[in-house]
Amino acid sequence: MTEPEPPSVAALSLAETATQPVSKATEQEINPWDVQAAVDEDGNVKEFDYAAISQQWATKLVDDALLERFERVTGHKPHRWLRRRLFFSHRDLELILDTYERGEDFLLYTGRGPSSDAMHIGHTIPFEFTKWLQDVFDVPLVIMLTDDEKFLFKEKLKQHEVYEFSRQNAKDIISMGFDVEKTFIYIDSEFFTSGYNRHFSLNATEFEKLITNNQVRGAFGFHGSTNIGSNAFAAKQCVAAFASSYPFIWGQDIKTYHRSQKLAAMPCLIPCAIDQDPYFRLVRDNCSRMDHPSPKPALLHSKFLTALQGAGGKMSASNPNSAIFMSDTEKQIKKKINNHAFSGGQETLELHREKGGNPDIDVPYQYLSYFEDDDAKLLRLADEYRKGELLSGEMKKECVDMMSQYVKKFQDARSKVTDEVLEEYLRPRKLEWKGNPNPTKPKVEKTEETTQGGPTLDADGKPMTKNAMKKALKMAEVEKKKKEKEAAAAAKQ
Structure with missing residues (x-):
């Protein structure tokens, strides 16, 4: 049985898949491993119904009110891709704006699965948008290049080939203009053997324990013949969204065994295509179960950029006429x-x-x-x-x-990105950023029992259920009133 190739879950790029004509009517299908537009009874490919998929997956549509607040909070006119609803849907973007208003940090995260040494325009779009977000918010950014993922999922690729693809792709990404002071790019096979990845690996191991094989199969369509590396890779992709995986970015000790609870509580914003949403639901559904809970990562969803041939074509690195490549004359x-x-x-x-x-x-x-x-x-x-x-x-x-x-x-x-420039972006180091220079809301007060963005914890340090939280608040209120009565009685004596 031939294994269907799963999507590049690290790419976070606009979808490159268009539909193939069929002889009977079909409904649209959008998931992390397959993107098919609907087809009518005459065999004509229909446009994607983005409102329907947003409703089906319970995401929020980007509306005028959100964009007005974005401009008011950041002082920047929304990007044309937001204005034109090419990035049309989101999860919890309003919470990222809340964080920014308070002058608190959050992490930007994106990436790419390098399957060739050339990028086309579809690959550059998410990076241009992420670069704009970095400029607007002035926050740290991590870019993950998953050479290990591509080696696991692409049968014919050799490790040394995909590693070289990663280096060339990294140079392409740097060419988009990312600020080296605020940007850490890493190639998995390098970073995971560098000695700087201890907290990343600890997070990945803990997350692996939280996720069952059935959950991974459900999210990615894996089955019994899928190699075990592909199953295990999902956890790495998930914890890449946790700020606690990169303590060196904040100048913290990388050798200590104990991960930072403060960093774990830091929000993360991920721009991605709508077909990647089921994948990141895996992170959102389980991040609060970590020993140091993390808030659900926020998402900004894009529409699909079609191939040159339009519906029925496929933007592909193997078909030079299907796309405009960044190396084209x-x-x-x-x-x-x-x-x-x-x-x-x-x-x-x-x-x-x-x-x-x-x-x-x-x-x-x-x-x-x-x-x-x-x-x-x-x-x-x-x-x-x-x-x-x-x-x-x-x-x-x-x-x-x-x-x-x-x-x-x-x-x-x-042409200006030399090997020396590349190595600086790849070097694990403390990053420098300023964030919001004019916060308008007070920061959230942190206590021993709570972490910013994370759930309330019980006496054992575990997340409390809603019922338990209500009960605890009620008991605290009763205790408060009891002490007030005692104080009043003592004052009368």
């Missing part, structure tokens, strides 16, 4: 968009002038919606295209110009 970009990008225009010039085009399915326009910062211009292009005033060739030219500029800027930055 301007000539290659022009050829790919003109020859391979799916158009929403009509079959003839006359029909297009008469009926207009459909920007909603036009791949060049979809790419412009990601990379054109001018909202008014984007709306104008869509309006002119629908009216037939703007031709498909003209829309493609707009896309060629935009993508050529984007890739050229990246390539210029990439």
Whole structure:
């Protein structure tokens, strides 16, 4: 039996999978290992229904009220991908804003599963967005490159190959402009043997004990023939979201056996594609069960970036015509968009002038919606295209110009990333950041019984149930009133 390859759970990138045509109607399927759009009775691929998946998984849609609060709290206009709802859904983003308002730290976390030495535009989008989040919040960031994961899941890959992919991908990621003072990038096979990973390993071992084989199989679709390394890897991916896995970032002792309860209580924000949400529910469902409980990581979910061929195609490193690669020349970009990008225009010039085009399915326009910062211009292009005033060739030219500029800027930055620059980002070290310079809310007072963001603990240091918390509060209130009565009686004597 051939093992279905699970997703790159570390990639936290926009989904690269599009649907394949089928002969009968099907419902959309979105999960960590398979992404399929719905198909109607005529075999036509339908658009993803993001509102439906948000409702099914009980996530919150990004709305105007949230974006208004984001701008009010951070002082920054929301990123165009938030404004255009390309990052459309979230879990607990409002709690991250609460944390920032109090001037308290949180951890940014993202990553990539390096399966090739070249990145395409779909790979860069989550990193550009994460870089923007780092600039806005001024917080520490960890980027995990899971060469071990790819070795375990890709049958033909050798360890030395995927390690080299990791180094090249790390240089690509650095080219996005991350601040070296606030950013720690690590390649798993290096970090896990470096001596700096003790607390990470302790967290992973504890988390492994909390998760059953059935839970892992349910989350990732594993079965009896899945290698044991793949099953065990899930715990590493989960605890990468715990600040206590990286004590050196805060200048703390890496040799001590005891992990930091304060760091464990620090929130984490993870930008990722919506298909990764079931994976991170595994973290959210179990993080409070750790000896030092952690708050549930917050998530920002993105929509999917389609391949050049649109629905039915697949953005793939093995198919150079399915995507624009960051190593492509301007000539290659022009050829790919003109020859391979799916158009929403009509079959003839006359029909297009008469009926207009459909920007909603036009791949060049979809790419412009990601990379054109001018909202008014984007709306104008869509309006002119629908009216037939703007031709498909003209829309493609707009896309060629935009993508050529984007890739050229990246390539210029990439040429400056030497091995010495790479090693500095890979070096475990104390990071420097400032956070919110003007907090507007008081910090949460910490006591011995509670940790910020974590649950109330009982006398044995274990999380209390809601009923137990209510009972304890009631008893405390009774005791308080009793002491007040005794004090009043003593005052009368």
